[in-house]
Amino acid sequence: xxxxxxxxxxxxxxxxxxxxxxxxxxxxxxxxxxxxxxxxxxxxxxxxxxxxxxxxxxxxxxxxxxxxxxxxxxxxxxxxxxxxxxxxxxxxxxxxxxxxxxxxxxxxxxxxxxxxxxxxxxxxxxxxxxxxxxxxxxxxxxxxxxxxxxxxxxxxxxxxxxxxxxxxxxxxxxxxxxxxxxxxxxxxxxxxxxxxxxxxxxxxxxxxxxxxxxxxxxxxxxxxxxxxxxxxxxxxxxxxxxxxxxxxxxxxxxxxxxxxxxxxxxxxxxxxxxxxxxxxxxxxxxxxxxxxxxx
Amino acid sequence: xxxxxxxxxxxxxxxxxxxxxxxxxxxxxxxxxxxxxxxxxxxxxxxxxxxxxxxxxxxxxxxxxxxxxxxxxxxxxxxxxxxxxxxxxxxxxxxxxxxxxxxxxxxxxxxxxxxxxxxxxxxxxxxxxxxxxxxxxxxxxxxxxxxxxxxxxxxxxxxxxxxxxxxxxxxxxxxxxxxxxxxxxxxxxxxxxxxxxxxxxxxxxxxxxxxxxxxxxxxxxxxxxxxxxxxxxxxxxxxxxxxxxxxxxxxxxxxxxxxxxxxxxxxxxxxxxxxxxxxxxxxxxxxxxxxxxxx
Numbered sequence: 001x002x003x004x005x006x007x008x009x010x011x012x013x014x015x016x017x018x019x020x021x022x023x024x025x026x027x028x029x030x031x032x033x034x035x036x037x038x039x040x041x042x043x044x045x046x047x048x049x050x051x052x053x054x055x056x057x058x059x060x061x062x063x064x065x066x067x068x069x070x071x072x073x074x075x076x077x078x079x080x081x082x083x084x085x086x087x088x089x090x091x092x093x094x095x096x097x098x099x100x101x102x103x104x105x106x107x108x109x110x111x112x113x114x115x116x117x118x119x120x121x122x123x124x125x126x127x128x129x130x131x132x133x134x135x136x137x138x139x140x141x142x143x144x145x146x147x148x149x150x151x152x153x154x155x156x157x158x159x160x161x162x163x164x165x166x167x168x169x170x171x172x173x174x175x176x177x178x179x180x181x182x183x184x185x186x187x188x189x190x191x192x193x194x195x196x197x198x199x200x201x202x203x204x205x206x207x208x209x210x211x212x213x214x215x216x217x218x219x220x221x222x223x224x225x226x227x228x229x230x231x232x233x234x235x236x237x238x239x240x241x242x243x244x245x246x247x248x249x250x251x252x253x254x255x256x257x258x259x260x261x262x263x264x265x266x267x268x269x270x271x272x273x274x275x276x277x278x279x280x281x282x283x284x285x286x287x288x289x290x291x292x293x294x295x
Numbered sequence: 296x297x298x299x300x301x302x303x304x305x306x307x308x309x310x311x312x313x314x315x316x317x318x319x320x321x322x323x324x325x326x327x328x329x330x331x332x333x334x335x336x337x338x339x340x341x342x343x344x345x346x347x348x349x350x351x352x353x354x355x356x357x358x359x360x361x362x363x364x365x366x367x368x369x370x371x372x373x374x375x376x377x378x379x380x381x382x383x384x385x386x387x388x389x390x391x392x393x394x395x396x397x398x399x400x401x402x403x404x405x406x407x408x409x410x411x412x413x414x415x416x417x418x419x420x421x422x423x424x425x426x427x428x429x430x431x432x433x434x435x436x437x438x439x440x441x442x443x444x445x446x447x448x449x450x451x452x453x454x455x456x457x458x459x460x461x462x463x464x465x466x467x468x469x470x471x472x473x474x475x476x477x478x479x480x481x482x483x484x485x486x487x488x489x490x491x492x493x494x495x496x497x498x499x500x501x502x503x504x505x506x507x508x509x510x511x512x513x514x515x516x517x518x519x520x521x522x523x524x525x526x527x528x529x530x531x532x533x534x535x536x537x538x539x540x541x542x543x544x545x546x547x548x549x550x551x552x553x554x555x556x557x558x559x560x561x562x563x564x565x566x567x568x569x570x571x572x573x574x575x576x577x578x579x580x581x582x583x584x585x586x587x588x589x590x
Contacts, residue, residue: 023446029454032446083410088402107383108457111406115378116450118410122417123441126434135430139421142437146418151318151327155411159324162403 003285010053010063010282011046014074017067021124035105035113036120040078043096048189049074051214051286055193055207058273058280065131066196069141072121073189076149079117080185082110084158090244121145133196141192148188157181161247169247175216177247182222183215190214190283202275207283210272214287217265221290223248224258228294259294266291298580305348305358305577306341309369312362316419330400330408331415335373338391343484344369346509346581350488350502353568353575360426361491364436367416368484371444374412375480377405379453385539416440428491436487443483452476456542464542470511472542477517478510485509485578497570502578505567509582512560516585518543519553523589554589561586 018040025033049070053063085092085100086107092100102110125145128138147153157180164173190211194204227250249258269287273280313335320328344365348358380387380395381402387395397405420440423433442448452475459468485506489499522545544553564582568575 027446029446029451029458031458032450032454036446079410083406086406088406109454111378111381111383112450112454114410115374115413116446118413119441119445119450123438123445126438126441129431129434135434136424139424139430139433139437142434143418143421146414146421150414150418151322151324151331151411155327155407155414156324159327159404159407163324163326 001281001285003282003289006282006285007045007047007050010050011044013053013063013067014046014049014070015041017071018074021068021071021127022120031105031109032112032116035101035109036116038104039082039095039101039113040075040117042098044074044078046070046074047218047286048077048185051186051189051211051283052193054280054282054286055190055199055211056197057193058207058276058283059194059197059199059203060279061193061197065133066128066193068124068127068131069192069196070189072124072145073185073192075117075121075124076145076154077185079114079121080149080154080158082114082117086110089158089162118149121149128196137195141195144191144195145188148184153180153184153188157184164247166245167247169252171252174247174249174252178216178219179212182219183212186215186218187211206272206275210269210283210287213265213269213272214290217262217269217287217290220249220258220262220265221294223250224255224262224294227255262294263291296576296580298577298584301577301580302340302342302345305345306339308348308358308362309341309344309365310336312366313369316363316366316422317415326400326404327407327411330396330404331411333399334377334390334396334408335370335412337393339369339373341365341369342513342581343372343480346481346484346506346578347488349575349577349581350485350494350506351492352488353502353571353578354489354492354494354498355574356492360428361423361488363419363422363426364487364491365484367419367440368480368487370412370416370419371440371449372480374409374416375444375449375453377409377412381405384453384457413444416444423491432490436490439487439490440483443479448475448479448483452479459542461540462542464547466547469542469544469547473511473514474507477514478507481510481513482506501567501570505564505578505582508560508564508567509585512557512564512582512585515544515553515557515560516589518545519550519557519589522550557589558586 023033025037027033052066052070052073056066057063081095082101084090085095086102093103101113125142157177161177161181187208190207194207249261266287270284273284318328320332322328347361347365347368351361352358376390377396379385380390381397388398396408420437452472456472456476482503485502489502544556561582565579568579
């Protein structure tokens with residue numbers, strides 16, 4: 001499998017979905033819809049949405065019918081980036097090689113564009129009903145996403161991350177940040193795909209554990225790339241974590257041990273997929289790719 | 296009917312619900328849950344939530360089972376106030392007589408508290424399933440709320456309001472702002488109550504028109520109070536609209552004509568309730584109360 005090509009194919013499907021589920025850029029008032037599209041179509045790899053599709057695929061469900069769920073996850077990811085980049089938060093000027101939303105559209109519009117994407121994500125999840133899913137399942141999926149995006153997930157991680165700047169965190173605190181700030185959405189992305197594909201208890205539990213390990217491995221390798229990568233490759237300023245004294249794995253464990261920790265999580269993720277057949281290959285390659293990025 | 300007492304009774308029920316549906320203030324990380332509760336329990340009258348309860352009541356449904364919906368509407372209202380008050384938006388220091396969220400907890404936490412309340416609103420709507428509503432109806436309600444809170448509702452109104460500062464708006468533009476910034480959430484509040492109470496088409500359409508007229512009357516009378524009220528009564532600085540050259544009815548039409556426009560909308564709202572019996576009395580009194588506030 002050429003994983004990057006497979007990912008790109010899924011990203012294209014997701015981009016088409018996003019374009020369809022969002023109001024057009026010209027919809028009144030245009031400024032907010034332009035801001036939403038500027039950030040949402042800034043060249044994200046659609047990894048979260050692709051994992052939603054891939055989890056359902058591993059269980060034999062076709063991609064297109066769960067597209068609203070994949071798109072909703074990407075909207076939430078995009079909202080969280082817009083708000084994270086705000087001057088009052090991480091104060092970042094570049095994201096994926098482009099000026100951040102608030103630099104282009106102003107702070108007020110950026111705040112509202114984030115709010116709008118979060119809101120649109122839930123409206124988009126409701127569109128699963130057009131794909132003839134049981135309404136009960138749709139409510140379960142909406143709850144899963146809302147909890148993952150809330151203070152027991154994404155927002156909780158962001159709060160603790162901001163609180164920890166400039167301090168040396170304990171390993172437990174660092175794990176809390178990563179499991180929540182990055183991990184919660186990966187976990188929800190995979191679980192939503194699995195739930196919509198009617199995963200039985202064993203499959204759901206294996207995919208959930210895969211997602212948690214994947215999310216940790218993703219964040220650990222992201223920390224490494226921030227430290228060792230360059231601006232062109234990353235599309236954002238490198239060594240920002242260091243400059244802001246962010247809680248990171250390399251800062252706590254050093255480079256060598258951090259690489260080992262990433263490899264350990266990837267192994268864990270792959271083990272959890274042993275009960276699945278070849279249809280889980282995209283999920284497997286996704287985990288392997290994380291190690292490839294830092295090799 | 297002593298309307299203020301009836302409203303207070305509903306507010307108490309809603310406050311109990313909010314306390315139950317929210318993580319406790321001590322839940323980790325406590326700072327965000329403290330910020331959420333600080334703003335949410337800052338003494339709001341719970342008018343939107345009460346209208347949700349009252350719309351269902353007008354159709355003979357008891358209050359308690361639709362409490363999650365009433366609470367979700369109040370969470371969204373509270374999130375919109377926290378974000379509106381931010382320095383990049385309206386830059387307000389006081390709300391309901393207390394320092395605004397970002398003054399007490401800092402801007403980053405205030406942004407995240409707003410995000411969290413919006414997210415929690417959708418998680419709370421999912422709890423309607425505990426009240427044995429049809430999942431199909433719950434999805435319909437979630438979609439109704441998401442659309443009302445999005446760029447075709449609340450956020451659209453906020454964008455145009457910010458864009459219009461310092462300019463003289465046309466009457467059409469002013470109506471757009473009010474119908475969206477304030478009106479969309481009132482409309483959704485009433486419609487959600489009606490939908491959950493299985494309103495037939497005629498009742499739903501009458502209640503929707505009631506809500507739109509009520510929302511306009513509310514905003515017009517709010518504009519009047521901002522101009523003529525005082526800080527102690529309002530709990531926020533008076534004449535802020537004037538200072539910020541906000542688009543308002545009095546600025547466009549003068550005091551006298553603005554009072555007439557409010558009375559006109561209240562009459563319209565009351566007319567729409569003519570098909571209902573005594574159980575719609577709370578809705579009727581709510582509309583009459585708007586005129587009492589400015590008399």
